Amino acid sequence: MNEAKPDTRDSELAPPALAAALAETWRTPAGLWGVLAAVDHKIIARRYIITAFVFLALGGVLALLMRLQLAQPEARVLSPDRYNQIFTMHGTNMMFLFAVPVLEAIGVYLVPLMVGTRNIAFPRLNAFSYWIFLAGGALLWIAFVLDMAPDVGWFAYVPLSGPQYGTGKRADVWAQMITFTEIAALAVAVEIVVTVLKQRAPGMSLDRIPLFVWSMLATSFVVIMAMPAVIFASTSLILDRLVGTHFFNPAEGGDVLLWQHLFWFFGHPEVYIIFLPAVGMVSAIVETFARRPVFGYLAMVMALIATSILAFGLWVHHMFVAGLPRLGQSFFTASSMSIAIPAGVQVFCWLATLWDGAPVFRTPLLFVIGFIVTFVIGGLTGVMVASVPFDTQVHDTYFVVAHFHYVLIGGAVFPLLGGIYYWFPKITGRMMSETLGKWAFWLIFVGFNLTFFPMHILGIAGMPRRIYTYQPDMPWYGLNMFVSISSLVLVAGFLVFFVDAIRSARVGASAAENPWDAPTLEWATTSPPPSYNFAQIPVVNGLSPLWDQPACLMVASGLRTDRRELIVSTVATAKPQVREASPRDSIWPFWAAVATSVMLIGSIFTPWAVVWGSVPVAVALIGWFWPKATPEDEL
Amino acid sequence: MKTRVVADFSDLPIHGFRSASVTWWGTLAFMLIEAAGFALVIAVYLYLMNLAAIWPIDAPKPNLLPGTLVTVILLVSAIPNYLISRWAEREDLRKVRVGMVLMSVLGTVPLAVRAFEFPALNVNWDTNAYGSIVWALLGLHTAHLITDLVDTLVLAALMFTRKGNTSRRFGDVQDNAMYWNFVVVTWLPIYGCIYWIPRL
Amino acid sequence: MLAPAAVLMLAGCAGWQSVIDVQGASAISIKQLIILFVAVCSVVWAMVMAVLIRALWQEREERGRPADLDPQTERRMTRAVIAATAMTVVILTAFTTASFFTTRALSLANHDDLTIKVRGQQWWWSVEYLSPSEQRLQTANEIHIPVGRNVRLQLEGADVIHSFWVPNLAGKQDLIPGRPNTLTIRAERPGMYRGQCAEFCGLQHAHMAFFVIAEEPAAFERWVNSQQQSATDPSDADVIAGQQVFLSRPCAACHTIRGTSATGTTGPDLTHVGGRKYIAAGLLETTRGSLAAWIADPQALKPGNNMPMVPLNADELRSVSAYLASLK
């Protein structure tokens, strides 16, 4: 064993010197190199969030194009081919490039801060994850520009997406984009699981973990169990298309419904992957602005866990008209209904919190109130479509389109926007505007309901989804026109939001450490946090540390300042075990992502890309893990 | 924010083994992902089998020899694999070096035999769905064999450099051994699926 | 929000392709279930809103330190949350039971009076009557059924997945390649019911409609008899010329007209095309003009569909459309 080198401990330094020493150790290099090599979870998360919001804007523009086309019967704004690409792009983009990444990214930003550690576990994997995500998004959008975008819907049912009917490379682009985003999501899930289980501040036992962190932990487990299904599905689709396997070919012993089972075994949990982080944000916001801890902490945690487990027992409710045995379908009706119980428990607990609390009506809370109003509608229509006979009438109609926009936008985007207003000061050091925030909220809330509520009626009136036009003799014209006009109100709201965010990031009022007087640890450091998050690791002995001890934060000393040190603690009780080193910045994750992207994109065209492409990937990975002579690597 | 120091961690070790190390947990998480993947592909195998009137579809049963040979080698390799993990725990550099060389060999041999397994399936991936799924099962496991072999080779090389003799490397050796166990254990249900289910 | 919604619901939902304006046995029982669900859920939503408003608007004393909780209030709220959860469980159980019994009611009496094979293809429906008629009967995009009888539909997907949906009569059922499905429907009142493909199936998924025409049994029998006839030989000169054009051009390679040499099966059977209400899967009402427009340029009217434009001069076009219109 090596001799222990002389080292500097934080206890030996006065606060300013300590800050300077830590800043030197944890800093990300300047310039292009720093951009490509950064591994600071805050930098990566910020990139992730901004990129995802760009995708939201792009997906929103696609939605507007669809609404333009649908405003009138037999309109000729878009050709059927373009329309099919656009709705596929809209759904794929919103689900895989916006909703899942943005929520995970907020987890990447907040989880390490909330559990009181200095960086996420496996920070290089985190950097890799972002680059892979970016490559996947670029692949999809470049294909769109080249008129090669997928046109088979966001769940790409075979045989339409199979070798015989999905000609060209469109479906391959879709399938490979899935692989990109799933690799990125899996990487983040692993990081979050390990961060939460092993890097919590001393004393943060399981019953003191903030609800948002619990929700990210639950989400990450769902990601880990669900994503392999879609990776296998999309890979076998590519194999069917590229090398002639027969997974989905009924003529050779394959099966068309196998695709649907595989896709929805992932696809249903996917919607809870979007929903669970959002409820975590709701809990955080409710707690701060109701001025009391969330009522029923244990019940909330159990609800999160129950939802994640039940999420795997519902997938067949997307296949109620595929002709599966009736007994099986009844089971899936029952299981789908039962997931309303944990959802209800959470709603009831938030209501109780607000009831007993003293609500402060700032923009974040407004979005949460909007969330409760709309999400309950979406949840209730979910319960309706969970009934087999009900669903046989409204499946694949605008009723379902209404359901899922209510739960996706009402249930996830509203909390997300509330969360942005809430955490913006922490992330940027500046407050967003309260006035513009209220405008954004009301425009979005009203615009949203006017846009999507009538879709329920369109569905009941028999309008199927995914039609590029409808005939003048159908009674859908008026409502469609109304919906299209209302969507402009919605977009105006989003524009106000974007303007506010961009403006405030430059000139907003500067934010204090804890501008909302919130209880959790991310507010115990400066806004924005320094590269090392906390000058000294916090010690926790309650659920709401900043409320329990408002005057003073308890911390631990004894960590080295000349290497990137953080505390690894036990899973259940968070007893400190090790002063672990956290990896430095490295360019290799970037190269690994480049190599992986080349291999994956190449494999759209030839299977040999996998063989030759794996060589650079292996080289990059070896470079990544090869030990360097840095203080982090000693012993 | 004002702070008050309530604990001192100067004496904590700077590296932890097994459950005290984040890499160990990371490896575990990746194993969970891959186990979910394997379980799923096996489920697809059973699903397709259920649909088919006869199984295997239009193909003779796979030959037992190469697959069984791989199974035996993998099972045997578990013994040195277990030992190397113990040596690493004791930070016995000399034995670990010998063990890593041995494990590199024990990783290469099954891969060589694997090359004969594919023809022994007696069906092509593009013959029918049965062919597709057995090739997928075997291919997926082979990918794991290759990954772990590359990891073992690199780590073996590393152990012969100056950088080898650190707790961190010994921890890596242990994690690598754990992963190899995973590769061995997941092979058993796949072996059963490919070779024995058609014989039931 | 509820009241105007309800009004809109009723106003917007009458007529063609509506889930609420129902005339078929299964659609009627589903409609009752829908009303039950919507009513109960509206009440649930209203209750949640009431509690929310009350929670946000009540007068209250200053809270002390945020972390301090009053044990008595906590206990009261625990009881309230448990009660609400229990009520949720009760409602969900009732919903599950109701939907189970509705599903059971949907499997109509187990004997069927008539079996029809419906094949969905990109982007039209081929329809073949299998029983009881000895002589098979082939048509497209239009299904005639007798009122008050159980009609068993054998649903097959010829290329990709489609979904058979006539909301006024019954819920939908997918047509899946390699996995035939069945659906039994029964119309309680005569009428013409529009249906539409409900599973995305490619370029012209939007124009893949069809009609179910429910008739009194006597009228239905007459229709069956007329459909079983081969096409009548033309007598009018213009029409004869039209037949010549049809048989000498690629048309005959794709279409069947029974009684002639045209026996193609790529496109719809045209033996009685003039007697059908619509052509091209609900795209246009059948008239000589619309037939001519369709044949002149099918790709302009229904871009991407599988019938190519066959170049014809004005005379040929006029006569061939006259011929097809005459095939009642």
Ligand code: HEA
């Ligand atoms: C964030 C995303 C999200 C969420 C949270 C949900 C939540 C739910 N969803 Fe939804 N769903 C989607 C996203 C989501 N869904 C998407 C994207 C699709 C379409 C995919 C596609 O086809 O493109 C879809 C489609 C979909 C279908 C298939 C419909 C079809 O294609 O025909 C079904 C069927 O069962 C369903 C059911 C449910 C249920 C039962 C819930 C439940 O979790 C809801 C539970 C919540 C509540 C019930 C409200 C709160 C509870 C109370 C206030 C208690 C009182 C309640 C009662 C007494 C009932 N969903």
Ligand code: HEA
């Ligand atoms: C989180 C997911 C999400 C979100 C946010 C949205 C948002 C919207 N969606 Fe989306 N939608 C889906 C997920 C989502 N959708 C999915 C999964 C499908 C199914 C796809 C399929 O069938 O395969 C679907 C399908 C779908 C359809 C059905 C298409 C069809 O079946 O034919 C329609 C139709 O109206 C629609 C409309 C809208 C509208 C009007 C919005 C609006 O909310 C959009 C609001 C607008 C913006 C968010 C943009 C604002 C910004 C700008 C205008 C630019 C400003 C730019 C800068 C400042 C840089 N969507």
Ligand code: CUA
């Ligand atoms: Cu056929 Cu849609």
Ligand SMILES: [Cu+2]
């Ligand atoms: Cu679902």
